[in-house]
Amino acid sequence: MKYRSTRGKVQADSFEDVLFSGFTSDGGLFMPEKIPVVDNCTLGKWKNLSYQELVCEVTSLFIPAEEIPPEKLKDLVKNAYAEFQHKNIVSLAAVNNFHVLELFHGKTLAFKDFALACVGVFIDYFLNKRKKHVITVVSTSGDTGSAAIESVRKSKWVDIIVMYPEGRCSQIQELQMTTILDKNVHVIRGEGTSDDLDFPMKKCFSDDAFVKSNNLCVINSINWCRIMVQTVHLLYGYLRVCPDVGDTVKFVIPTGALGHCTAAMCLYKMGVPLQVVCAVNENDIVHRTLSVGNFSSSGDVRHTWSCSMDIEVPYNMERLLLLFSDMNYGRVDSLMRDFEHNNSLMIPEDLKEKMCKVLSSASVSCDQTLQTMKECWDENQYLLCPHTAVGVKVVWDQRHTTDQQTPIVCVATASPAKFPEAVRAAGIKMPPYPQLAELFTSPTRYTEMKKGEDWYQILRDMIKDISKTPYNINNGIENESEDKF
Numbered sequence: 001m002k003y004r005s006t007r008g009k010v011q012a013d014s015f016e017d018v019l020f021s022g023f024t025s026d027g028g029l030f031m032p033e034k035i036p037v038v039d040n041c042t043l044g045k046w047k048n049l050s051y052q053e054l055v056c057e058v059t060s061l062f063i064p065a066e067e068i069p070p071e072k073l074k075d076l077v078k079n080a081y082a083e084f085q086h087k088n089i090v091s092l093a094a095v096n097n098f099h100v101l102e103l104f105h106g107k108t109l110a111f112k113d114f115a116l117a118c119v120g121v122f123i124d125y126f127l128n129k130r131k132k133h134v135i136t137v138v139s140t141s142g143d144t145g146s147a148a149i150e151s152v153r154k155s156k157w158v159d160i161i162v163m164y165p166e167g168r169c170s171q172i173q174e175l176q177m178t179t180i181l182d183k184n185v186h187v188i189r190g191e192g193t194s195d196d197l198d199f200p201m202k203k204c205f206s207d208d209a210f211v212k213s214n215n216l217c218v219i220n221s222i223n224w225c226r227i228m229v230q231t232v233h234l235l236y237g238y239l240r241v242c243p244d245v246g247d248t249v250k251f252v253i254p255t256g257a258l259g260h261c262t263a264a265m266c267l268y269k270m271g272v273p274l275q276v277v278c279a280v281n282e283n284d285i286v287h288r289t290l291s292v293g294n295f296s297s298s299g300d301v302r303h304t305w306s307c308s309m310d311i312e313v314p315y316n317m318e319r320l321l322l323l324f325s326d327m328n329y330g331r332v333d334s335l336m337r338d339f340e341h342n343n344s345l346m347i348p349e350d351l352k353e354k355m356c357k358v359l360s361s362a363s364v365s366c367d368q369t370l371q372t373m374k375e376c377w378d379e380n381q382y383l384l385c386p387h388t389a390v391g392v393k394v395v396w397d398q399r400h401t402t403d404q405q406t407p408i409v410c411v412a413t414a415s416p417a418k419f420p421e422a423v424r425a426a427g428i429k430m431p432p433y434p435q436l437a438e439l440f441t442s443p444t445r446y447t448e449m450k451k452g453e454d455w456y457q458i459l460r461d462m463i464k465d466i467s468k469t470p471y472n473i474n475n476g477i478e479n480e481s482e483d484k485f
Helices: 015-019 040-046 051-059 070-080 112-130 143-152 171-178 194-205 208-214 224-241 259-270 285-292 317-324 329-342 349-356 366-380 386-398 420-425 434-441 455-468
Strands: 003-005 030-032 091-095 098-102 134-139 158-165 185-190 216-218 249-254 274-280 294-296 344-346 359-363 408-412 447-449
Touching: 003 015, 015 112, 015 224, 030 224, 030 317, 040 224, 051 070, 051 224, 070 112, 091 224, 091 408, 098 224, 098 386, 112 134, 112 143, 112 158, 112 224, 134 143, 134 194, 134 455, 143 158, 143 171, 158 171, 158 194, 158 455, 171 185, 171 420, 171 434, 185 455, 194 208, 194 216, 194 455, 208 216, 208 455, 224 249, 224 259, 224 408, 249 259, 249 386, 259 274, 259 317, 274 285, 274 386, 285 294, 285 349, 285 359, 317 329, 317 349, 329 344, 349 359, 359 386, 366 386, 366 420, 386 408, 447 455
Parallel strands: 098 408, 134 158, 134 216, 158 185, 185 447, 249 274, 249 408, 274 359
Antiparallel strands: 003 030, 091 098, 294 344
């Protein structure tokens, strides 16, 4: 399996190289050069596999056995999901006439736990072989930060920097990051939006020499491994609800940075018959792109109840453009440079037509989000997080236009336990979640970045300081290799 940047100018010869990469030096994101195709016979054999077994089958299509042998992969995956709360890892709930794919049974109660659990064990596996330290940098709009911390905090080979936007996460999301006092965890609170925080991170990763000298890597959905593993829980949902392998299943996906939708489109290219609806909040760039082809930033990220989706520039769009341009790297490079120069792009009609054969979208307001949470609770005694409510609202709006024979799956991206403010605003009495109570009495630690400060320089200086005295050196573990990732 070979990997190449979405813009075509950077290649990686191994999964390990891609795992430890962020934005490529040409500004793009890594993708496999070829998407493997899975036939219906194989899908049929996978239909009754456990979630962990399915992870092994799918990831082995992208990870050569000489890099992670099959038995070792099996052990790593088993360890990745050892602390998940549900016996099946993923659960499916029936609500009215559709299914809810519950992806919130991990340690931080959000879907990010699923992919990042694997990312963490894969990173630790390779670093332990190399006896090498890395610094991973994460910019989060809410859930990714805490899930990323949990995935690597026990590793003696990793320091992690997490940046989150002040006042734009729920209190619990914030506390899940700031109450982690481990020496290898460094949290930054920025006075801005998650898109604002992406800029200094991308600028750091565009400096190839700086990346190599400090052994930087990224575990946002910038990282291909995140997308790869996210294909699995969507495939798991497909195999559980489709009457017969080969039948179409409709997925409604609450959408922010387009990581889940990119995973779904990789599945589609692999041969799994899906229809996907991107359910967005008032930050509706994805809806504008799919409905009228207008991929342009408004310059104003609105603060909504579904705060993890408060994203104005979804960086995975260029992965979608690559998939639907039949891997035309030059075309994607040209389109993305136009976007970066003008902060806007009209998607060519031929690309938009291809995308809209399988992708559609809808936008949901804050008021509609709260109303959906209340109605779903009153009618079904099923409590939604605000992100999942965005998806459920779209399911309800489209139920009369969807073929009654087509199964519908709404992806539940987080537990409502993380969003008590939204639950109360919806007029619902918040049930107790004892496992989160200690967050409110725990000490916190973070660094602040204020508007007007040079965030790029602050981040760069922090990285250099960590490189001088990384966590593993502080714990008496010397690097034994001078090779750089």
